[in-house]
Amino acid sequence: MDEFILSLDANMLKDLAFQLLNTCILCAVLSYLLYKPVKNMLAIRKDKIEGQISFAESQLNEANKMKAMYEEKLKAIDKEKEMILGEARNRASLREQEIIAEAKAEAETLKNRAMVDIQREQEKAKDEIKKQIIEVSSIMAGKFIAETIDQKKQEKLVDEVISDLGDVKWLS
Amino acid sequence: MNFSFGLIKEMAAAAETTTEASGGLDIYNKVLCDDFLGTGFRITTSIRNTWIIMAALILFAIIVRIKMKKFKAVPESGFQNFIESIVEAMDNFVGSNMGEKYKYFGNWFFGVFAFILLSNLMGLLGFRSPTADLATTACLGFSTFFLIHFMGIIKGRKEYFKGYLDPFPFWLPMNIISEVATPVSLSFRLFGNILGGSIIMGLFYTLPFYVKVGIPAALHVYFDVFAGFLQTFIFVMLSMSFIADKIPDETKN
Numbered sequence: 077m078d079e080f081i082l083s084l085d086a087n088m089l090k091d092l093a094f095q096l097l098n099t100c101i102l103c104a105v106l107s108y109l110l111y112k113p114v115k116n117m118l119a120i121r122k123d124k125i126e127g128q129i130s131f132a133e134s135q136l137n138e139a140n141k142m143k144a145m146y147e148e149k150l151k152a153i154d155k156e157k158e159m160i161l162g163e164a165r166n167r168a169s170l171r172e173q174e175i176i177a178e179a180k181a182e183a184e185t186l187k188n189r190a191m192v193d194i195q196r197e198q199e200k201a202k203d204e205i206k207k208q209i210i211e212v213s214s215i216m217a218g219k220f221i222a223e224t225i226d227q228k229k230q231e232k233l234v235d236e237v238i239s240d241l242g243d244v245k246w247l248s
Numbered sequence: 249m250n251f252s253f254g255l256i257k258e259m260a261a262a263a264e265t266t267t268e269a270s271g272g273l274d275i276y277n278k279v280l281c282d283d284f285l286g287t288g289f290r291i292t293t294s295i296r297n298t299w300i301i302m303a304a305l306i307l308f309a310i311i312v313r314i315k316m317k318k319f320k321a322v323p324e325s326g327f328q329n330f331i332e333s334i335v336e337a338m339d340n341f342v343g344s345n346m347g348e349k350y351k352y353f354g355n356w357f358f359g360v361f362a363f364i365l366l367s368n369l370m371g372l373l374g375f376r377s378p379t380a381d382l383a384t385t386a387c388l389g390f391s392t393f394f395l396i397h398f399m400g401i402i403k404g405r406k407e408y409f410k411g412y413l414d415p416f417p418f419w420l421p422m423n424i425i426s427e428v429a430t431p432v433s434l435s436f437r438l439f440g441n442i443l444g445g446s447i448i449m450g451l452f453y454t455l456p457f458y459v460k461v462g463i464p465a466a467l468h469v470y471f472d473v474f475a476g477f478l479q480t481f482i483f484v485m486l487s488m489s490f491i492a493d494k495i496p497d498e499t500k501n
Contacts, residue, residue, distance in 0.1 A: 079276035081443070082382055087290060091383030092390065094289050095298060099387060102302045103359030109309035111358045113316060114335040121321055 212240055274376050275450040294381035301366045301378065305359075345488040349499065353488070356395075360388060361484050364438070368476030371446055372468055379479075380443040382435065389435030392487040396430065400494030407496055430490055434483060441479045445471030 216237050220230075274293070281291035312331055319328050338361065342354040367379040378384045400408040412423045449471055452464060 078279040080279075081276060084382075088383050088386075090289050091292060091295065091381070092387045094295055095378075095384045095387040096391065098295070098298050098302060099360065099363060099391065102305060102363055103356050105302075105306050106309050106359040106362060107355035109306070109313045110331075111335060111338070111355055113313065114331055115339060115354070117316065117319065118332060118336060118339075124321070 209241070212237060275447055277376065277381050292381065292383075293376050294378040294384050297367070297370060297375050298363075298378045298384065300375070301363060301370065305362055305366065341484075342488065345485065346492040346495070347499075350492070350495065353395075353491070356391075357484050357488065360391075360487075361480060364388070364480040364483055365476065368442055368480060369472055371442075371449060371472040371476075377442050377446060379438055380446045382439050385435035385439040386431075388438070388483065389431035392434055392490060393431035395487070396490050396494050397427075399491050403494070403499055404496040408494060411494075434486060438479050438483050441475055445475055 216233065219233065276293075278293045279290050280293065280296055283289075284291050315327060316331075323329050323332060335358070338354050338358045339351060342357060343351050346353055364379055367377045367384070370377050397408075400411075412420055414423070449464070449467060452467060453460065
């Protein structure tokens with residue numbers, strides 16, 4: 077078996093060509109089976125991740141916009157709420173005053189009616205008293221006529237009548 | 249014509265005499281078959297070892313291809329992380345040296361890097377590194393040389409030919425020599441470093457057994473792992489820079 081460390085001859089050129097073929101085959105196979113597919117996979121993944129990041133960013137922007145919009149809306153709602161509450165309060169106070177006024181008016185009418193009743197009662201009582209006075213007068217007249225009475229007795233009778241009258245005077 | 253490198257030859261011979269007895273490393277490149285399938289090509293130890301590396305790498309690539317179907321968008325397995333990181337590292341390496349537009353060179357340099365690295369590390373398993381054979385390193389140097397001039401001509405013909413006359417027209421011979429020196433220096437750098445390492449390792453294994461405990465591990469770390477990584481890196485890096493040098497800057501991005 078030939079042995080050598082370094083030989084610069086035609087055989088070495090043949091070896092060189094053979095090794096060149098080997099190297100080319102190796103590189104082609106490695107490139108086809110390993111390097112390219114892995115690189116493609118990495119590129120696809122890179123694109124995907126970039127897409128996802130930009131998508132997430134756009135979503136975030138949109139969400140921020142929505143948030144701002146909703147905050148604005150909430151502010152508007154707050155204002156509206158204040159307005160509605162104020163209106164309701166105003167309306168309630170108006171109503172309160174109305175109710176009070178109504179109550180007062182009703183009380184007034186009730187009072188008036190009561191006064192009228194009282195008036196009527198008074199009239200009625202006066203009538204009664206008149207009737208009684210008439211009765212008493214007629215009784216007295218009867219008594220004056222029935223008895224011939226002296227001056228003293230007459231005065232006594234008059235006093236009696238007057239004291240009788242005094243008893244019912246409070247009714248007038 | 250076989251070169252006899254005086255001292256190296258003698259040391260190699262010394263190593264050879266004890267190799268069989270000690271089970272040490274083989275310094276010589278052996279011709280295993282003179283006429284491979286009648287094609288006139290010979291099979292040497294380097295070529296056989298290259299095939300071993302090819303088989304290992306292709307098997308690995310097939311496994312990756314099969315496992316890739318289970319790869320997830322969020323990497324969970326260490327295997328997927330490893331594959332992604334080596335491919336991405338090579339992609340960035342090519343991108344930073346040659347420009348974004350020429351990242352497709354990663355397809356070539358990934359294979360070259362893996363091949364040189366595994367051949368350099370092969371010494372750890374007791375094999376003779378294919379890169380310790382000038383035929384292998386010259387083939388790699390030649391491929392770089394071809395790519396340098398191919399890219400130079402197709403990407404910037406005017407600048408390419410003008411470059412030979414820089415800085416003065418009579419500098420042409422110097423420029424031609426420097427162009428030819430590029431692949432020669434690339435191949436001999438790799439070849440010399442790895443061969444040197446393997447000769448030293450081979451010689452060390454001829455020593456008595458009591459010094460062969462522990463010490464070879466440190467030597468392997470230096471000559472195979474450290475020098476192996478470094479030389480792989482240097483070779484690929486220089487190849488990329490040389491090719492990128494010939495591509496006009498404005499086409500790079």
